[in-house]
Amino acid sequence: MTLPCDPPRGGAAARDTGTAPPPSPRAPGGAAGPGRPRRALWLAAALVTVLLVLALVSAGVGAYRIPTADVLASVQHRLGLGGAPLDRVGESVLWNVRLPRVVLAVLVGASLGCAGALMQGVFGNPLAEPGVIGISAGSAVGAVAAIGLGLGFLGNWTVTACAFVAGLFTVGAVYLLSRNGGRTEVVTLILTGIAVNAFAGALIGLFVFFADSGQVNQITFWQLGSLAQATWPKVLAVLPCALAGLIAAPLYARRLDLLALGERPARHLGIDVERLRLALILVVALLTAAAVAVAGVITFVGLLVPHLLRMANGPGHRFLVPGSALAGAVVLAGGDLAARTVAAPAELPLGVLTALIGSPFFFWLLRRTRRRQGGWA
Amino acid sequence: MSALRRGRAALFGRRPRTVPARPAPGEVLVRAEDLHVRLGEREVLAGIGLSAYAGEVLALVGPNGAGKSTLLGALAADLPADSGTVYVDGRPVSGWTAPELALRRSVLPQSAALSFPFPVADVVRMGRAPWAGTALADADEESVAAAMAAAEVTGFAGRPFSALSGGERARVALARVLAQRAPLMLLDEPTAALDLRHQELVLRVCRERAAAGDAVVVVLHDLGLAAAYADRVAVLHDGRIAAAGPPSEVFGDGLLSRVYRQPVEVFPHPRTGAPLVVPVRAEAKGEPAGNPCGPRNADGDLTSA
Numbered sequence: 103m104t105l106p107c108d109p110p111r112g113g114a115a116a117r118d119t120g121t122a123p124p125p126s127p128r129a130p131g132g133a134a135g136p137g138r139p140r141r142a143l144w145l146a147a148a149l150v151t152v153l154l155v156l157a158l159v160s161a162g163v164g165a166y167r168i169p170t171a172d173v174l175a176s177v178q179h180r181l182g183l184g185g186a187p188l189d190r191v192g193e194s195v196l197w198n199v200r201l202p203r204v205v206l207a208v209l210v211g212a213s214l215g216c217a218g219a220l221m222q223g224v225f226g227n228p229l230a231e232p233g234v235i236g237i238s239a240g241s242a243v244g245a246v247a248a249i250g251l252g253l254g255f256l257g258n259w260t261v262t263a264c265a266f267v268a269g270l271f272t273v274g275a276v277y278l279l280s281r282n283g284g285r286t287e288v289v290t291l292i293l294t295g296i297a298v299n300a301f302a303g304a305l306i307g308l309f310v311f312f313a314d315s316g317q318v319n320q321i322t323f324w325q326l327g328s329l330a331q332a333t334w335p336k337v338l339a340v341l342p343c344a345l346a347g348l349i350a351a352p353l354y355a356r357r358l359d360l361l362a363l364g365e366r367p368a369r370h371l372g373i374d375v376e377r378l379r380l381a382l383i384l385v386v387a388l389l390t391a392a393a394v395a396v397a398g399v400i401t402f403v404g405l406l407v408p409h410l411l412r413m414a415n416g417p418g419h420r421f422l423v424p425g426s427a428l429a430g431a432v433v434l435a436g437g438d439l440a441a442r443t444v445a446a447p448a449e450l451p452l453g454v455l456t457a458l459i460g461s462p463f464f465f466w467l468l469r470r471t472r473r474r475q476g477g478w479a
Numbered sequence: 480m481s482a483l484r485r486g487r488a489a490l491f492g493r494r495p496r497t498v499p500a501r502p503a504p505g506e507v508l509v510r511a512e513d514l515h516v517r518l519g520e521r522e523v524l525a526g527i528g529l530s531a532y533a534g535e536v537l538a539l540v541g542p543n544g545a546g547k548s549t550l551l552g553a554l555a556a557d558l559p560a561d562s563g564t565v566y567v568d569g570r571p572v573s574g575w576t577a578p579e580l581a582l583r584r585s586v587l588p589q590s591a592a593l594s595f596p597f598p599v600a601d602v603v604r605m606g607r608a609p610w611a612g613t614a615l616a617d618a619d620e621e622s623v624a625a626a627m628a629a630a631e632v633t634g635f636a637g638r639p640f641s642a643l644s645g646g647e648r649a650r651v652a653l654a655r656v657l658a659q660r661a662p663l664m665l666l667d668e669p670t671a672a673l674d675l676r677h678q679e680l681v682l683r684v685c686r687e688r689a690a691a692g693d694a695v696v697v698v699l700h701d702l703g704l705a706a707a708y709a710d711r712v713a714v715l716h717d718g719r720i721a722a723a724g725p726p727s728e729v730f731g732d733g734l735l736s737r738v739y740r741q742p743v744e745v746f747p748h749p750r751t752g753a754p755l756v757v758p759v760r761a762e763a764k765g766e767p768a769g770n771p772c773g774p775r776n777a778d779g780d781l782t783s784a
Binding site: 223226227228356359360361362363364366367369370371372373374375412416417418 | 555576577580582584593594597598601602605606609611
């Protein structure tokens with residue numbers, strides 16, 4: 103088992119062509135090699151710190167204020183590490199209202215961020231995002247159908263399951279409709295998104311039309327996107343979906359890198375592209391369904407987060423995929439805190455808030471992409 | 480490091496692959512047998528029989544639309560055969576999985592694209608992906624460095640791919656293919672975007688790989704390059720092989736004039752004896768004596784020389 107190309111020849115080649123051989127085999131990696139992981143570690147550490155701080159603040163801030171020290175003491179107490187419980191009201195507010203909401207924000211944010219990073223990789227297009235291209239709306243149709251038709255065949259998990267099936271169907275449809283020769287043009291993708299969003303909107307409208315007033319209230323909540331009705335059973339309802347997706351996603355990171363070369367070159371490098379594509383569509387549907395089933399349609403998180411991370415640490419998916427999950431959690435935990443406190447005692451719908459901030463960003467991105475490509479052709 | 484990689488590969492359920500042995504000199508690495516390929520209605524390849532042997536550079540030449548790139552795509556297992564078979568390393572291509580094929584052949588596509596702005600070093604390192612989890616993964620850094628030096632891209636290793644010129648991108652793509660170190664290299668017009676120096680560089684690299692025992696199949700437009708660097712050339716015409724063999728035997732005025740529908744002259748290089756192919760042109764421009772296009776006076780008449 104000899105090497106396909108023995109080392110002395112490499113040196114000879116370099117001499118022939120008049121270039122000095124690199125000082126060490128590691129040298130060319132210098133730019134991307136050792137520097138990158140260290141920066142990735144710093145970024146991850148910073149994100150975890152911010153997330154913990156946000157979680158602590160979110161747990162304490164609200165109509166019933168709980169000092170941070172007391173929050174920590176109560177958590178310590180429940181974990182059996184000393185500390186002290188709060189009074190009865192405080193304990194109930196913290197454990198039955200605040201914490202499920204924080205946990206849900208983290209789960210939903212992580213799912214959306216991660217789904218965004220995966221979709222951009224699969225579509226080979228930095229503008230792909232579950233909300234923009236209609237996957238969220240498609241999942242929402244499933245969720246709304248479950249409510250509107252009063253389905254309950256899986257108990258607590260019914261809405262999530264319906265959102266997953268509808269989401270899966272939508273991702274598959276968008277994927278088939280918008281790709282051409284292994285790539286997705288921006289125009290085709292956005293136009294497909296408009297069509298899918300319109301169709302999903304019509305279906306949701308139909309369900310609203312036939313629903314009674316109680317159901318209409320519930321459905322409206324989905325369309326705005328909110329975490330206001332967070333409870334532990336809701337957390338449990340989406341936990342399997344979200345966890346399965348979040349654990350599976352990083353396993354595809356290396357292959358997503360290769361997919362950036364295009365479909366054929368990826369296959370030349372040993373990637374079973376068909377299987378990879380199917381698996382990733384499944385994971386994206388899982389993550390989106392988890393987010394939509396419990397929080398409604400929250401757009402632009404999946405677009406914004408991977409973009410910022412790519413600017414900070416390059417496009418390598420081994421950091422980007424888990425990093426987007428982490429940063430998505432940070433964004434949504436922060437967003438929910440803002441939604442609760444900015445207009446207190448009233449509460450802004452979270453989906454409205456992310457869209458307010460996300461849309462201008464999307465617009466800027468469109469302009470930039472257009473400038474780089476010199477028009478849409 | 481390698482133990483860690485192998486452990487990770489096992490954890491992720493990757494089937495351990497047997498690394499193919501180095502081919503013996505003269506061994507057939509890829510063979511097409513009575514190959515027919517249809518693209519839509521058109522039969523682009525109409526019965527191709529061709530082999531590439533370890534240790535040789537085989538050039539595919541021919542006019543536009545003759546089926547050169549289609550043949551390369553079929554050899555690379557990108558395009559399914561309508562009838563006939565392509566064998567890689569002795570087995571029909573349909574009998575290999577994608578990861579197994581990646582250990583046996585590398586492919587340079589005609590145009591290099593990248594969806595995200597990876598740095599050049601990362602792009603070249605992607606060429607090592609097929610070896611992850613095998614013993615040869617230990618040679619990753621060394622192969623990447625050697626490939627980048629050979630393609631002269633070491634100087635911009637840290638720059639993002641999207642910031643490079645067309646010719647630089649083409650060389651980065653070549654470096655990625657070189658880093659893969661597969662015994663069979665399929666290159667589709669590797670010199671198309673390159674300047675004179677780098678055209679020569681690429682073909683020299685092909686020769687070096689052939690000398691080291693690999694088989695290189697390369698689509699070329701420049702007949703001069705093919706004549707100078709290929710051990711054998713196959714001239715494609717209308718989906719068939721019009722002639723195949725050493726350039727000195729295959730490149731003749733008659734055959735090339737007919738295939739390219741352009742009269743050509745073939746004569747040996749005064750020093751090396753390699754065949755030179757030059758189109759027959761009506762008149763050389765700017766000849767001093769007896770030139771009807773020579774300098775004219777103000778009335779438009781020819782001035783006397």
